[in-house]
Amino acid sequence: MTRSLGDLTGAELSAKLAAGETSAIEILAASQARIDAVDGDVRALLTPTPQLASERAEELDAYLSTGAPQSPVAGIPVALKDVLTTNGVRTTCGSKILETYVPPYDATAWTRLSGAGAVLVGKTNCDEFAMGSSNENSAFGPVHNPWDLERVPGGSSGGSAAAVAAGEAVWALGTDTGGSVRQPASLCGVVGLKPTYGRISRYGLIAFASSLDTIGTFTRSVRDAGAMLQVLAGHDPRDATSLDVPVPDYGAGIDEAIAGLRVGVVTEAFGEGVEPAVAASVRAAVERLAALGADVGEAALPHAAYALSAYYLIAPSECSSNLARYDGVRYGLRAAGEHADSIEMMFATRGQGFGPEVKRRIMLGTYALSAGYYEAYYGQAQKVRTLVIRDYEAAFERFDILVSPTSPTTAFRIGAKADDPMAMYLNDIFTIPANLAGVPAISVPCGLDDVGLPIGIQLTAPILDEATLLRAAHALESDLGLNLRPPLLAGV
């Protein structure tokens, strides 16, 4: 079967562009055609930017025609989660409170991609302020999973995952605070990479939980994830938590064999609540790793069971502090009408501007940080965070890579868990520990369940060892050779 331009990876498109077999304008047209064909149903994009994109593609073609050096990012259509600021392009965070906010600056992650020649096709829908696991918490309506439009794409970066799965963009950026890149990647059948905390600058990432927030990538291949990370990684003086350490060449060793790689299967991640099809598919993928020569053993993360509890104290606590900035004064919504004073205006603005999940987390965090409860909740949660980090340190003495399912389930139906916050939070049970510890992790498609929905396997590596993570993920991806394509695209 000949694959159309819209089905190619970034690396394939970049090679065609370099060979003069296509142009940035043609590549963009393929993305645009997909957007026109499916986004009315998928609803991945909150703010498409077709005009900006075509101007940019024209500029690029003109620039490349001079024989100028071509970056691997040049001409690649990219979508950005709408929590990343874009100068002059509306950035809503999926919230009424920022519905008309037009940032006066670019996020560093976008500055880097854009500087390397990426073409912005639009800003993607997401759970409000990145709080959610299904994209149902967006103030602008849900995103529909390209594999089954009645199901969620996962969240919170659901629009970014769906856009890449459907070929509306070749690459996308998301953010991962408790699994918000990896879980939607798993549910949409694409590759989702959450690098080490601090590897990519958070400048211009509108904050949810600052000690956990990590920018991550959506691609249709592991090699492309490495290519994106190559451009994104590195120190940024504008983010004091960004790491000032050298950036290795992520593509250099990605094709190397994994014989002798020590792979630990996280035993706790195959228990209650994990769908049998998910467990079976992930176990089969582990067998492929063993067949490729990996040295597979059983790993334990004994405190992972407490990670979810710790997360739902730490993340809301940081959220309640970060979201205090939405006060109706400097930007964003101000509640209409006369206000007796500024304090009353703030109460009304925040009451009207935030949706139910954001209010829930602000309340939870405010409570957990309040006098008399701080030590019992936030203080104890920070200790559990230490225990989770120690678990990883112990596991990584014995193993190079840890594996588990990314999510306990495949995509569920829109509305199925909407009224049960605890059930929703359990979606992130396998992804949260990596955020608490700051370690890099990736979700790679490993199969389909019996109704044809994608399943993802999560690989996790020690701090800053993205190179090994990508190598292992690439070896598995190549061996499985899935080439997933949602049925929605059959006639496209």
Added chain:
Amino acid sequence: MPVEIDIEHVAKLARLQLSEEEREQLAAQLGQILEHAARVGEVAADDVPPTASPIPRANVFREDVIEPSLPVDEALRNSPERDGDRFGVPRIAETGA
């Protein structure tokens, strides 16, 4: 057991206007979530130090160099109410007397 919370007090701390229905829902939901979250106390022993950030950094300094800042018009462009070169707000202090 679900945790009981003084929702009105917490909402006041958070500067969050809530409807009666929201208050009732939040009381039930937060009680349930906190019951689960309280499990952190089962394993967090006294001798375990807290972690605030996964990769601790302290005293991140930069050179004190003056760079161009955002022009006033840009900074005020998103404000709900502009008052000259300032943000406009409703009354913030008692007046008169």
